[in-house]
Amino acid sequence: MELGNLSEITGALTALLALVAAAAAAWFAKGQFESSEKQLVEVQKQVAIETERDLSAEKEKNREQASQISAWLESYDWKTLVIIQNSSTASISQVEVAVNYRHALKGEVANFKLSTLEVQMLPPGKFLWMKIPDGDDFVPDLCDSGKQRKVINSEAKSGWTTARYYDECAHGSPVLNSPRWKINSLKFRDAMNRSWIRDEKGLFPQGESD
Incomplete structure (x- = not known):
């Protein structure tokens, strides 16, 4: 095998490995993003529940004297x-x-x-x-x-x-x-x-x- 051909093959393999690595990184990043997005949605839901609970408790506290x-x-x-x-x-x-x-x-x-x-x-x-x-x-x-x-x-x-x-x-x-x-x-x-x-x-x- 000629030296020039070997260099070309090596360059091609290097490019292929880089492409695979980039694809893997992108896939991993996408997974991390989706996971973070799901966590954010869950946090937002929990915050909404806690806020509604606090507002309800505040409303009842405000009504405490009036109800009597x-x-x-x-x-x-x-x-x-x-x-x-x-x-x-x-x-x-x-x-x-x-x-x-x-x-x-x-x-x-x-x-x-x-x-x-x-x-x-x-x-x-x-x-x-x-x-x-x-x-x-x-x-x-x-x-x-x-x-x-x-x-x-x-x-x-x-x-x-x-x-x-x-x-x-x-x-x-x-x-x-x-x-x-x-x-x-x-x-x-x-x-x-x-x-x-x-x-x-x-x-x-x-x-x-x-």
Whole structure:
């Protein structure tokens, strides 16, 4: 075999080996890339799961106090009582209770009007208010055996009696299953100054109940 032919053969083998090495490197790199890509997808999925879990936990934490605020109606001698219960350990503020209240004397045909009870600050506890019928100068004092008492100026202006502790006063009968005699909504700010609304649809941050 001539020396020139041997050099050509050697060069060809060298080129072939280089091509094989390059192909092997490319195959290995592709495998590594696919493996890394799969790992990245798995990491992204895990991050998404953890993020959703954290958001859910944060949402529940934010609702912790709000879920402990409730309100309902009672009837006492055909008058409307609003009871608000703050079962949390902190005060709430800017409370607004929109009420459809029964406006009629005993034995009369009932008609209903809308009124809003407003409370600037409500500490923990259970409290009641009575809706003062239009034009009434006297109301039952639920904390004094139901005796009649004169309506004071601030009550006449707001249309509601001053707040009293529920457990210290006479109670009415719960108003149940009435499509008209009801609380339309309860709005308030929690201890972290977040705004909430409770209505027929449930409990929501204000602006999310629609």
